[in-house]
Amino acid sequence: MFRDITLGQYFPGNSIVHRLDPRFKIIMTVIFIVTLFIGQSAVSLELGGVFCVMAIVLSRIPWKLILKSLKPIVLILVITSLLNLFFIKDGLPVFEWRFIKITETGINTSVFMVVRIALLIAGTSLLTYTTSPIMLTDAIESLLSPLKAVRFPVHDLAMMMTIALRFVPTLIEETDKIMSAQKARGVDLDGGKIMDRIRSVVPIIIPLFVSAVRRAGELATAMECRCYRGGVGRTKMRSLKFGPADIIALLISIYFLAAVIFVNAKL
Amino acid sequence: MAILKTEQLTYTYSQGSPFEKTAVDNVDIEIEEGEFVGVIGHTGSGKSTLVQHFNGLLRPTSGRVLLDGKDIWEDKKNIRTVRFRVGLVFQYPEYQLFEETVYRDIAFGPRNMGLSDAEIDSRVRSTAMAVGLSDDILERSPFELSGGQKRRAAIAGVLAMYPQVLILDEPTAGLDPKGRDMILSQIEDYHKRSGCTVLLVSHSMEDVAKFATKILVMNESRLFCYDTPQAVFKRSEEIYDMGLSVPQITRVFDIMKKRGFDIHDEIYTVKYAVELVANELRKKGRL
Ligand SMILES: Nc1ncnc2c1ncn2[C@@H]1O[C@H](COP(=O)(O)OP(=O)(O)OP(=O)(O)O)[C@@H](O)[C@H]1O
Ligand SMILES: [Mg+2]
Numbered sequence: 335m336f337r338d339i340t341l342g343q344y345f346p347g348n349s350i351v352h353r354l355d356p357r358f359k360i361i362m363t364v365i366f367i368v369t370l371f372i373g374q375s376a377v378s379l380e381l382g383g384v385f386c387v388m389a390i391v392l393s394r395i396p397w398k399l400i401l402k403s404l405k406p407i408v409l410i411l412v413i414t415s416l417l418n419l420f421f422i423k424d425g426l427p428v429f430e431w432r433f434i435k436i437t438e439t440g441i442n443t444s445v446f447m448v449v450r451i452a453l454l455i456a457g458t459s460l461l462t463y464t465t466s467p468i469m470l471t472d473a474i475e476s477l478l479s480p481l482k483a484v485r486f487p488v489h490d491l492a493m494m495m496t497i498a499l500r501f502v503p504t505l506i507e508e509t510d511k512i513m514s515a516q517k518a519r520g521v522d523l524d525g526g527k528i529m530d531r532i533r534s535v536v537p538i539i540i541p542l543f544v545s546a547v548r549r550a551g552e553l554a555t556a557m558e559c560r561c562y563r564g565g566v567g568r569t570k571m572r573s574l575k576f577g578p579a580d581i582i583a584l585l586i587s588i589y590f591l592a593a594v595i596f597v598n599a600k601l
Numbered sequence: 602m603a604i605l606k607t608e609q610l611t612y613t614y615s616q617g618s619p620f621e622k623t624a625v626d627n628v629d630i631e632i633e634e635g636e637f638v639g640v641i642g643h644t645g646s647g648k649s650t651l652v653q654h655f656n657g658l659l660r661p662t663s664g665r666v667l668l669d670g671k672d673i674w675e676d677k678k679n680i681r682t683v684r685f686r687v688g689l690v691f692q693y694p695e696y697q698l699f700e701e702t703v704y705r706d707i708a709f710g711p712r713n714m715g716l717s718d719a720e721i722d723s724r725v726r727s728t729a730m731a732v733g734l735s736d737d738i739l740e741r742s743p744f745e746l747s748g749g750q751k752r753r754a755a756i757a758g759v760l761a762m763y764p765q766v767l768i769l770d771e772p773t774a775g776l777d778p779k780g781r782d783m784i785l786s787q788i789e790d791y792h793k794r795s796g797c798t799v800l801l802v803s804h805s806m807e808d809v810a811k812f813a814t815k816i817l818v819m820n821e822s823r824l825f826c827y828d829t830p831q832a833v834f835k836r837s838e839e840i841y842d843m844g845l846s847v848p849q850i851t852r853v854f855d856i857m858k859k860r861g862f863d864i865h866d867e868i869y870t871v872k873y874a875v876e877l878v879a880n881e882l883r884k885k886g887r888l
Contacts, residue, residue, distance in 0.1 A: 520713030
């Protein structure tokens, strides 16, 4: 079941989107999110959609994977659309029955919100699908480096993120293994009453915690043995460099943002 | 009738993703009741994946697994019963310990089976003794034990379910030679006493040769062969090519054969080799 988690999962490839400088990809994602949120009309959403679809096609990530990233938020999407549908009372009524009143504005808003959230998730998933976690943290460290001037521990933060991300697959694997081992001893994880189910989590959580703590200790020792002392004076094996393709990509996303601002102004 | 049987068993990890990997490929095998099977194969050949099918932890991508002639996946609700009948001790099982005391941890499996307290108590005590854990250790926390003691406690946790088929995935990896011999001879004892079927996954040819009545060789996700130790070690050339070894004593006698000694049998235990050499010497009147 843990295999279904796609957020933060890297999907290796060699497309143009994969090869873009991760810093630019992060900035472009931020611009994309801003574009989605300042957009007020269907036209601006369409622009966002075009941008998103273009990026997905260029990345050669299978559509199935994009849909999979939307799976965890289906419930949120349904609730959002229902709330908008039933609680927006102004505009032309389309359907009325007792206290229920569905209006044209309600339908429009609910579709608008759903598409907006779906695009938001698809777009940000694309970032993590096409960028390895290590690249991502390198990029965040580089983008935040101006904060070093005000003594913000940028390097430490990035290192913690790298380690956390690095251990996500390990922990998933470990959880799987412990679950199998306990299932072999008769733990019933699928059926049973709610209290039984809660109780059946104990034999999995405890070994997982024990091994996570042990692992953290071992990692700290291993890092100290290799003289790790934080960021001062450390150089990077892969330094990030950007080229013309990155600038062009950035310009395209700025162009879309400008277009949405322009559409807004005309309203 | 065979107690365990697979029919065209195939298992693929992460199917449909770029990490796709077929770890078990079209395996047909029949294991008779009461057999002591040594499972060997190089790292990554699919041994662990294969044995996890026998108690229904992994569901075949295609093919079937039959326990006592019945497909274990026929009725999904019965899979828990299958797991009580086929006990599986994982590679590095000490990471599954979680209870406050060793006693309670060993009792975990039997308790899940719904046995009575008296029955549980007698099982815990006898299996703890069988794996060489003393009574005072039973009251300690499993996290305070040494690595070898943890391993024993974990093995006892599965043994206490009195499984009909006992599968052990490298139970002796990382133990000292003495601990290794002790655990193996205890498993052998249990095998003899209960008449259960044992599958022992191991990298040590010596161990396998010493205990196994049948050997299962996996090579690159496929079943290479399943036969008696004699027949398997006869193919020592092929086994070398796979990156595996045969017992040292077999190697010695292979070389002796090449040098012209008249040896007909396949030798794979030191005990048998000694007998053979002694006989030979006796014949020549030197002993
Ligand atoms: N959870 C998993 N996800 C994806 N691939 C896996 C997983 N577990 C094992 N594999 C792959 O399946 C293949 C067989 O693995 P398996 O663990 O069965 O080998 P093994 O014979 O037990 O090896 P070892 O002797 O090292 O224990 C390996 O190539 C491994 O990389
Ligand atoms: Mg293995």
